[in-house]
Amino acid sequence: MTGSSLPAAYFDGIFASDEDPWNLASSEYEAAKFAHTHDVLSDRRYVHALEVGCAHGVLTSHLARLCDQLLAIDISTNALAKAHERIGDRPGVALARMAFPKEAPDDQPFDLIVLSEVAYYWDLVDLDCASEWLRNKVRSGGRVILVHYTGKTDYPHSGDDAVEILWSALDASFEIEQTERRDTYRLDLWKRR
Template sequence: MDKNKKTLDAAYFNELYVKNRDPWNFESSEYEKNKYVQTMLIIPDDVYANVFEIGCSNGALSMLLQSRSQKLLSVDSSSIAVANAKKRLSEHKHVTVKEMEVPRDFPSQQFDLILLSEVGYFMVEEDLLLLRDKMIDALLPGGHLLLVHWTPPVEEFPLTGDQVHEFFISKSGMEPSGPLAHLKNKTEPQYRMDLFLKK
């Protein structure tokens, strides 16, 4: 890890959203739309009681997740993104959108599905490992954890998508007593998905 790099904070993301309401083209990109379709296909259960989405941005994926959730907590570190997501999801009363900067901030409840999509590579290793352990602790036995990340390296990001996923895979399969079972991998030219089960 580059010692000069640090986890990208809320100020970094707010600056992006000031310049562009949709900095990653989540709302208009065919790549993103196709990735969202694949994300929903890899999630095993039709409906989950309590879902936690880390990094909701403007709520484009949250709109799909809410249809598979009895309760959905979607969070983002950017106050601008959170305001936009709240507007998008305002009619869905089972959805809560909050400003939260993980891993420092983390909800106290437990979940049967946790989604970390396009977030992990913004963190340095120390913060990602802390988040990983908090996510595992917050996942109910039998619950699912899904990671989705862009894999090509980006110079300003502390980690790559592949590195993020390998940190979670290291918690599965190596020991029978490990907390996670690795259920499925889907690898595309520019992103990968890995699905886990909490033992």
């Protein structure tokens, strides 16, 4: 598929009509995927981490255990309202509405960026912009983890295409620490040179 990045209204609509979109809080499959993500990352702690597309905060809760400061962002106001209910005032976790990468944190460098089930929503302009932001904002030795469904999508890209487009823009700046394919998703872990 091609087309423009999916807008906030699309995701606001999903969160307005469904208490648990994509069954993130209720499916065993998602729980196992989140545990996998957590396990891959758990060999170190992260001082400043960013989760892009936090939805209602289910993966956020797993990530928070590994991070001193975690900024979790989402394009959808409705998603963030639900994330606030789940996360509350948990120390070290901040939630913010941002349409990444056009809106992105501009201050400190990060030592972890989490792109889980989100990059296939972006068009080529946004994938290019995301690559540039990652190149500039991930500190040396810092990581990017990408977890994406590998089946067919109705989005601007498939999971495989989105990951490969990002990688082709970043391969001079990052090295691959891990690439793993499970039945229906892929997990990629990159380290900033």
